[in-house]
Amino acid sequence: MEKSQVIVIRCKDYDEESVYRTMRTGIGLLGGIKSLIGQDEKILVKPNFLSVADQDSAIVTHPSVIRGMLRILQEEGYTDVAYGDSSGHGSSKAAARKLGLDESNSFGARTADMNEEAKVHFEAGKTCRDFVFTKEVVEADAIINLCKMKTHALERITGAVKNVYGYVCGLHKAAGHAKFPNDTIFARMLCDIHAYKTPRLNIMDGIVAMEGNGPSSGSSVPMRVMLFSADPVALDTVFCYLVDLDPELVPTCSQGEVLGIGTDKEENIEIVVAQYEESLPGQETAHPVPKIKKRVVSRNELLEKYGNPKFDVPRRKPKLTLLKSFSNIMTGFARRPVIDRSSCIKCGICVSHCPVPGKAVDFTGGKDKPPVYDYKKCIRCYCCQEMCPQHAIHVRGKG
Numbered sequence: 001m002e003k004s005q006v007i008v009i010r011c012k013d014y015d016e017e018s019v020y021r022t023m024r025t026g027i028g029l030l031g032g033i034k035s036l037i038g039q040d041e042k043i044l045v046k047p048n049f050l051s052v053a054d055q056d057s058a059i060v061t062h063p064s065v066i067r068g069m070l071r072i073l074q075e076e077g078y079t080d081v082a083y084g085d086s087s088g089h090g091s092s093k094a095a096a097r098k099l100g101l102d103e104s105n106s107f108g109a110r111t112a113d114m115n116e117e118a119k120v121h122f123e124a125g126k127t128c129r130d131f132v133f134t135k136e137v138v139e140a141d142a143i144i145n146l147c148k149m150k151t152h153a154l155e156r157i158t159g160a161v162k163n164v165y166g167y168v169c170g171l172h173k174a175a176g177h178a179k180f181p182n183d184t185i186f187a188r189m190l191c192d193i194h195a196y197k198t199p200r201l202n203i204m205d206g207i208v209a210m211e212g213n214g215p216s217s218g219s220s221v222p223m224r225v226m227l228f229s230a231d232p233v234a235l236d237t238v239f240c241y242l243v244d245l246d247p248e249l250v251p252t253c254s255q256g257e258v259l260g261i262g263t264d265k266e267e268n269i270e271i272v273v274a275q276y277e278e279s280l281p282g283q284e285t286a287h288p289v290p291k292i293k294k295r296v297v298s299r300n301e302l303l304e305k306y307g308n309p310k311f312d313v314p315r316r317k318p319k320l321t322l323l324k325s326f327s328n329i330m331t332g333f334a335r336r337p338v339i340d341r342s343s344c345i346k347c348g349i350c351v352s353h354c355p356v357p358g359k360a361v362d363f364t365g366g367k368d369k370p371p372v373y374d375y376k377k378c379i380r381c382y383c384c385q386e387m388c389p390q391h392a393i394h395v396r397g398k399g
């Protein structure tokens with residue numbers, strides 16, 4: 001069996017030229033963009049625009065990474081390119097604008113609206129067959145997945161596999177959480193989305209990652225790496241290696257392997273670290289040919305030389321594994337969202353995103369006070385925590 005290759009390249013900051021060069025190198029080592037996408041295909045570049053957020057927040061894919069990809073596509077002669085994401089809160093265009101991106105500085109690419117619905121019946125789906133995606137996803141021939149390296153309250157991490165949830169249009173995302181209410185079944189549904197339209201290329205922005213209370217309220221932490229792979233599960237597995245987390249504890253990795261969208265098995269992954277070699281003084285030429293030094297490394301060497309074993313992510317094994325399928329029983333033991341009353345501005349976004357009929361978080365104490373949880377109703381999807389613009393919701397408990 002051919003191994004899934006994951007390229008790991010050190011990139012110390014978001015200097016546009018450095019990011020572009022890193023991306024050129026990573027994509028080149030995977031065989032070049034032309035080996036992955038046909039010249040006449042319609043391309044959607046799909047960053048993580050979880051919300052309208054600042055570029056330094058580590059919530060969203062950094063604009064240098066988006067622009068690096070768009071520049072490469074233009075240089076390689078691709079003419080039908082759009083970029084965007086169905087944001088959890090706020091529009092794709094507003095998220096792009098906040099990052100300083102618009103059509104005047106996007107290398108000929110369009111900013112996709114991502115707000116028109118397209119119903120899809122996918123007969124091959126194993127957990128879910130009916131989706132409401134955005135029109136741009138359905139119409140794209142090829143998707144490039146520009147994911148962000150972050151922690152996630154439900155799935156422990158969010159990377160390449162989870163990022164395709166942005167195919168789902170707007171508030172239909174919240175309904176999906178109600179329908180697939182635990183981490184494993186939610187991961188299986190994500191695998192169906194991958195099977196419907198698997199990204200041709202996955203690139204992870206791990207230059208500055210998010211640890212702790214992710215995916216929107218954690219702390220930024222420099223990891224100074226970018227990851228590249230055609231296999232989203234292998235890419236997320238290598239993210240786990242970098243933070244010393246067992247990929248078997250990450251449902252998007254373990255279910256991705258089971259459902260065949262990629263591999264989380266160490267023996268089936270080849271980790272290649274690469275670096276761009278600068279010309280020595282006196283050897284510079286007007287058009288330098290990039291010199292790439294690369295080598296295959298073990299999981300341990302990767303952690304030692306590139307990783308961060310102190311990265312704040314839950315590493316405990318879940319208890320009561322045998323009862324996992326009884327989600328109503330498990331819910332009582334799962335970590336719970338808690339509102340920091342002093343940070344809450346009573347905007348109600350958590351309430352509007354709660355997918356439970358009758359709401360598991362609501363202004364039951366009055367609109368002049370922070371919302372209150374009904375933990376008996378709460379399915380622990382953590383949409384409220386993900387969407388709170390004040391980062392006022394924390395997920396507490398062991399895990």
Ligand code: SF4
Pocket residue numbers: 339343344345346347348349350351370371387388389390391392393
């Ligand atoms: S989303 Fe956050 S700030 Fe808004 S009401 Fe809920 S807890 Fe308060």
Ligand code: SF4
Pocket residue numbers: 337353354355356359360361373377378379380381382383384385
């Ligand atoms: S209260 Fe929060 S975690 Fe609980 S079901 Fe509603 S959105 Fe999900």
